[in-house]
Amino acid sequence: MEKLIEKMLTGDKRSCARLITKVENDEDEARQIIKKIHKYTGNARVIGITGPPGAGKSTLTDKLVRLLLNEGKKVAIIAVDPTSPYSGGSILGDRIRMQDLALEANVFIRSLGTRGYLGGLSRSTKDVVKVLDAYGADYIFIETVGVGQSEVDIIKTADTILMVMVPGLGDDIQSIKAGIMEIGDIFAINKADLFGAERTATEINMMLDLGQNIERRPPVKLVCAREKQGINELLDELKGHIKYLEDTGKLRERRYRNTKVEILEMIEEHLRRIVIGYTDKDDKLDIRVNEILDKDKNIYQVIDEFLSVINK
């Protein structure tokens, strides 16, 4: 593994891919790898891209990444979105075009699964970001679909959040999404050649103007990824936001907050396993649940019993 890491640090793509596979599949190896690469992390800028299915997030990512490649940057893409062509979803044409990008020397693409019901980011996502960071990626794009938990999780991982919208989302969606829109640092209305783009922009602008506690009012950009319109301007906004984070010390603030959450979540996960290890043994949980349903015990008695194991 030492060797793999060494090779990865010199920019070897295949070693990077193999390390990511290890990080995904084996928690102990992940642990060892992260310990060893930690001092090489912190340099990549992590951009979360989210929005409804069909908003064209992958096409937009594709265009942004190509511009960065022209600047000589090294870029990684993590697709958590199951409808993304990078993940094998979407129509064939898209998929072939996207896979093209994967052939570029300075691009690394990886598709990751989600976890559970509404699809939060998996535990390993943060570790994969760290490997790609140490690998030397200047920018890491994480594409998630804007439904459920992964959208909430992404703010714990990314430095900058780009929300991709499309014209003609009805009032229903807009009202449902009100809470979620608060996480966007930059808004792109893609497919701006479609009818209603200006109106969608106006609506989003109105919502953002109503937003409170926003230190920096997010810009709203009309783009058309397929026609490569507005991509340069959008990239400027992304860079502008990153620069703003750096200049104001907010980059450190965000990473501080994210690291804190990461620590607490990992500790909780560890304790959860201790408890589940105990409750699963000898069907203890099963027996206690039945005792509660039969009114032999109440739930607080049971909880006290289970917790006494950890506190020991």
Add this chain to the structure above:
Amino acid sequence: MEKLIEKMLTGDKRSCARLITKVENDEDEARQIIKKIHKYTGNARVIGITGPPGAGKSTLTDKLVRLLLNEGKKVAIIAVDPTSPYSGGSILGDRIRMQDLALEANVFIRSLGTRGYLGGLSRSTKDVVKVLDAYGADYIFIETVGVGQSEVDIIKTADTILMVMVPGLGDDIQSIKAGIMEIGDIFAINKADLFGAERTATEINMMLDLGQNIERRPPVKLVCAREKQGINELLDELKGHIKYLEDTGKLRERRYRNTKVEILEMIEEHLRRIVIGYTDKDDKLDIRVNEILDKDKNIYQVIDEFLSVINK
């Protein structure tokens, strides 16, 4: 408190209200109350009502409850939906009409807040259900808005889930909601006098036919709550589902599963507090996070340190 509980058990509405307030506001009191009333619980049937904002969930609940009152039943309504007239939302006319219901001797209405970002049910919701159960409610309706976490949480609390839809929800919502539709035991398409009701019914029926692992194919009913059309039939479906749960032993199964989840969630909450209690002391967490960001330590070193203390 003993006295309050005694009075509540004899059916005193005011005592019930005061106990619920205690359960909501004070965890230690909640604990004591639940311990004491546990043996009187388990008799109420809990019906979760969910669906998009504006689907007319409250009006439908209102009509269903009035039918149950005519049968001499005791009913409780918990409104977690912020747009519900029971919670003070919605337009004035609705609100006045709903508050009417609260004056009925056999109806108890309570509005509860949600928790956090995407609005899961608050910790106390389950405890409030238990109080209302011991109070002697035959049916407890929980109204939540079909957005985010509360919809997922409701399956952990209710015996039967009624999904309320409306005609003309676009494909966008349908696709986003695919996962969430799986939780419905019964579907009502409200405002069935609106254009597109039949089509919406057909679409939902098609989705349900595609659904796998469904032991009992959920029925889809066209209703018009405001005109009192189809309400009797819908109530029959609700009762039919409850009877099905009882006859097949699935009521116990669901409650078993829900109690299990409740235990595990309460343990996790407790663990979270242990962790935060330790890490917050002497700014330990703050110092360690900065050490990680400065690359003096890696995250696993920090976690090992915290765990070693907690495990002691």
